Amino acid sequence: MTADGAARRQSLPAGGATAMRAMRDGWPLRTAIWPARDEAKGSILLLTGRGDFIEKYAETIHDLVDAGWGVAAFDWRGQGLSGRLGDSPEKGHATSFEPWLADLGEIIALCKAATPGPWFAIGHSMGGHLLLRRLVAGQNDFGRVVLVSPMLGMLAPPLGPRLARLLARLMVLLGRGGDYVARGGPRIKAEPGSDRQTLLTSDPERYADEAWWATREPCLSMGSATWGWLSAAFRSIALLFSRGALPGVRTTLLIMIPAIDRLVDNAATRRAQALIPGSVLEVVPCSGHELLRESSDTRARVLARITAFLMERP
Template sequence: MVEASIPENQTSASAAAIDRRAIPADASESRWQAADGHELRRIDWAANSETPRGSILFLPGRGDFYEKYLESLEEWHRAGWRVTAADWRGQAGSGRLGDDKLTGHIEDFTQWTSDLAHLWSAWKASTPGPHVLVAHSMGGHIVTRALVDGLVDPDAVVLSAPMLGMAGPPLPLAVLHSVARVMARIGSPKRPAWKWSEKPGEMPARRRDLLTHDDDRYEDELWWRQTRPELAMGPGSWGWVERAYASTREIEAPGAMEKVDIPVLVVSTSNDKLVKHEAAARAAERFPKGEIAAFGEEAHHEILREVDDVRGEAMRDIAEFLDRVAPRQA
């Protein structure tokens, strides 16, 4: 474990700068078991007062790891939240499901929604309310699918750049799914669906330009990958692509999002080159209690890891939303 030094005095801690390259002293890393016994990583911050603000469960995106979001997680903890974040099965420090160490594969997205439901049940029972789900990118897709399928019952949800539509050719979803289905069948569904770089494991040259305008925060991710090599992941498999389209069709089905009677804030940017902003904006309209915090050219895909002004605005939008829809319990 990487050590950090956070002052014990809460007032001092609240004012102290957050070291994005250290596990905070108040956080503890551990493992939890899914229903089938598969072990996954998690990190927890205990409530920092006798009257906690509530509890947040954060889930990252495809190829992500919770170390990338320590800054936001620690900020929520300092604001009084009891915080947990966890890996998805098959990525970061929770093993691999493909044939190599870099390709991300899954047999079906319901494996992930089942894991989430299992974690949610135990986590909700052991933490103070209100209970909030926050998720980024693919994590936002999985949380949305779990909501549509009635597997989780949070008091509020925040979706950061949710993968409700993948960037790509402007073709109908059914056509894209059909092509992916063919590609998954003509070879191993575990083979990479796109090229990563000229050298195995090396980052693509323009990757930063897709994620954030902030060079330092991007370098933080590379630092964590070097410090903890098990976190590194590259392309998704053709099986992942095909299952992603199949799951998207479930979410897009008529009446699916309309039955989610939970406040949902969608944080999205029209400058996103990885997921479709249009799909996120449409979801915010379809959720009966949906709202959107929209950004433009000032934000790339990882809005919570953007430059200070942009990231700060997003964090304020989230705080204001939660204060309205999930106020502190008496």
């Protein structure tokens, strides 16, 4: 991998405006907005996954900005440099996904006021889940949407989804919702070659970028999820699959998944896609959960498909 490639992964594009924004309840969220170089293309909102932060997708932001789009990204409540949740900043904690949905509505309004349309969105994992939650609620904010490895079902290793759902609910009832999930803790395994890397990407250098950023800014790092987060995630997934929800989506969707995903449930994603009118599902071979941080060849194909889809017109 070239030094130029590393530089793009370890820096954010010039010309962006990063700010801390107070949400409706005063909670601070970090946002970053890059203006469109080609206003005819419009703008893209990038929604990251659980435990992620803006810089983790620096390379993708560079690519989109260089292609002429305006780009907006943000750190979810409780992640990155936004205000943290729980009794420890390392914990990926939540009691409900509803505050994130409310934040998303505010972020969309803010970004639309700051950058030109047409507007599109790319949501990865938990970001894709929350984006789809907004779509099933009838909020058609975007002309086209791409869901990348969306969290529409969870494999929840090592327990499996059924046991994990029951145990998470029990731990919350016992007042232990703020505890880390089984085998969880305050530190991620950031070393290339770790089991975590094999879940996320086949590219050790891109995997190592996460630790590089966390070393540079320790407040970006986050540990495992809590039982409270896990219980809230299962409840939110159930809402997506409630009667009539997915068939009511009216936004044009592209859903991209790896052939084998060991974190989220591809079978659930396939069921969801079959219920969403006009949606398209594409399977990416030889890849991990993080398609936009995969090997250069795989990532180039994924990004080319995404940009071609966003540029299609009805």
